[in-house]
Amino acid sequence: MSLRDxxxxxxxGLGVLVTLLSxxxxxxxxxxxxxxxxxTPGAVLAPLLVAAAVVAKRHSTSADSRxxxxxxxxxxxxxx
Amino acid sequence: MTVWLAAAVAMVAMLVPxxxxxxxxxxxxxxxxxxxxxxxQTIALILLAEGFDRDVYFxxxxxxxxxxxxxxxxxxxxxxxxx
Numbered sequence: 001m002s003l004r005d006x007x008x009x010x011x012x013g014l015g016v017l018v019t020l021l022s023x024x025x026x027x028x029x030x031x032x033x034x035x036x037x038x039x040t041p042g043a044v045l046a047p048l049l050v051a052a053a054v055v056a057k058r059h060s061t062s063a064d065s066r067x068x069x070x071x072x073x074x075x076x077x078x079x080x
Numbered sequence: 081m082t083v084w085l086a087a088a089v090a091m092v093a094m095l096v097p098x099x100x101x102x103x104x105x106x107x108x109x110x111x112x113x114x115x116x117x118x119x120x121q122t123i124a125l126i127l128l129a130e131g132f133d134r135d136v137y138f139x140x141x142x143x144x145x146x147x148x149x150x151x152x153x154x155x156x157x158x159x160x161x162x163x
Contacts, residue, residue, distance in 0.1 A: 005083075008083065009083050012083055012084070012087045012127075013087075015087070015123065016087050016090045016091065019090075019091065019094060019120055019123065020090075020094060022116060023094045023097060023098060023116065023120070026098070026101065026112065026113060026116055027097055027098075027101050031109075032106065032108040032109050032112055035109060035112045035113070036112055038116070039112055039115050039116045039119075042116050042119055042120065043115065043116065043119035046119070046120075046123055047119065047122070047123055047126075050087075050123050050126055050127065051126075054126070054130055057130070
């Protein structure tokens with residue numbers, strides 16, 4: 001597992017954990033006003049964490065492809 | 081199974097207790113549960129898109145996010161007269 005995979009796993013784990021806590025909070029709460037407090041982390045924080053995981057994967061993937069010679073086929077066809 | 085698909089399965093699994101919660105309680109309780117379920121569903125679609133490595137599927141998540149936001153506002157506006 002590379003550093004990129006670790007960062008992605010941490011972000012995804014936090015996103016799932018925040019959503020799980022929100023779901024448990026909504027189920028356990030007594031009235032609607034208490035339930036509303038638990039909706040916000042699941043609707044705001046969890047998508048941000050998942051988006052951070054996607055960006056971490058895409059950013060590191062694009063950086064790897066820039067470093068990889070396979071992403072530059074014209075450099076491989078150098079006659080010299 | 082990748083970590084993306086595992087997270088997507090977890091998100092879809094969390095829709096089950098939310099659905100059961102939405103079946104009981106007052107109308108406002110159901111609306112609050114629907115809001116959280118729509119956010120969870122949108123995240124699940126994003127995770128499935130990344131897990132299957134299909135960028136086209138992200139559009140489904142974007143459409144779901146916009147429609148659920150507008151739909152929840154319509155529901156809240158509709159229920160405002162009964163509160």
